[in-house]
Amino acid sequence: MKKIIFTLAAGGCLLTANGQQQQGRVLYERTIQMQMRMMGIGAGASAEAEPDNLLPHSRKEKLELLFGNGQSLRRAVEEDAPEEIADEGGMHIRMMVVGNNDVSYTSFSNNRVVEQREFAAKNYIITDSIHRLNWKMTGETRTILNYPCQQAVTQRIGKRLMSTVENGQMKSREVADTANITVWFTLAIPVPAGPDFQGQLPGLILAIDINNGATVYQALEVSPVADLAAIREPSKGKKVTEEQFNKEREKLVAEMQRNGRGMMRATRIAQ
Template identity: 60%
Template sequence: MKKVILTFSMGFLLPAVHAQQQQGRVLYERTVQMEMHMMGIAGDGNANAATMLPQSHKDQLEVLFGNDQSLRRTKEDDRPEEFSPREDGVSFRMMIADADDVTYHNFATAQVIEQREFGTKNYIITDSIHKLNWKLTGKTSTILNYPCQEAIAQRIGKRSSASMENGQLKQTEVADTSNIVAWFTPAIPVPAGPEYQGQLPGLILGIGINDGRIIYTAKEVSANVDVASIKAPSKGKKVTTAEFNKERDKMMADMQRSNERGRMMHTIQ
């Protein structure tokens, strides 16, 4: 009888300790395998220009969660900087697509509000959480001592692609399908994470997109958080997702047209 009671008590106690955490902060490391988008490069010697750039980029971001809400932002001391000009006069500029973005989720209302910076402007985009069709694989792992389960999904969409043909800039829409692998822990039953918030029944501690093209890895989980700081951003022009995409594409086209000869802009999308 004692053995039965002891086994039950220990099995109940371990999940209960983790289940108490309903708020906290997670520090993630993001690794991005770079895609090279060269603009303003001319001449025979520029065929190997891509080899002069790093093949991957790492940065850190934090996610705060509590009261059925979450807030994702890049760490202020981890923003990309422009590379120094080389001796041949060619300079490199690295632009991380969401380096200054802030993303807020309200899980109770299934609402997402983004503050996105592009050019010199800030935009506020309000939308609903669009859930993917997740499937559990049955695989398990341990991340930062938390038991995790694997879930997979596929995101099918489109993105804008720019190209130069006969000196003319052309914008086209191309298919953009992403295969996603996420590791979440039911031990912290909060649907927060670095991406795909509000979609899985536990905190996401790891994500892999398109066979490692983008990887998120949790480096630290803490229960200490200023819950009052988890609020929707409000500084910027209020637009819909479609309106933001239209303005962004126009600004990208203008930037490419005005790009100086001998200067290379490198973007990570």
């Protein structure tokens, strides 16, 4: 009898009166397609147009999302993985993903987002409000991990960094970027959390596709148990605005371009 009472009490802290989960942990796999264009290596100036000068690279990584008490926290799951290095014409290229250790905290009730972003071994703290996109429900449905999900789509207009190698030197520039976004969310867990686009939809996001597979998030498991004490604002890093972060990033990229001959970072095709 004691065991039955304990089980019901423990379950009661996870569910509302109508039995819907209000806290938990989700493990996601994120797959990022990256591409670097090599120019001025081997085949001369015309090499820019040749498919062989494109270095495709796909990277998979695990993320966890903790949610509860009107808040969420997304962070990377540490995994032991060998460093990946490509060899192109005698030049070693180190494949690295910018922002791999980023942490994102969201308070839904306060409309507040605090992000810890890593760039060039430095941490930055950026505080902002939730920027809601114009979502359209398509009526499409599917089941993910036994949860019934609805499809929503939107577009995000922004900018991204594009990196190239010209005559052995890395160069980066900011280009316009329009992201076509498809998400699948479930009303069975009525919490506006997810690995991205937190606070924007009425249910937990279990899958995201950005630009037809350029970046994909897929839920691998959902648990009703979460370390609620871990859901707190990140604080380790230099506090900056979004604009200040972009300026510092541009400055650091310029320094890497001057000093990083023979080494460059892979960039995402789309964010």
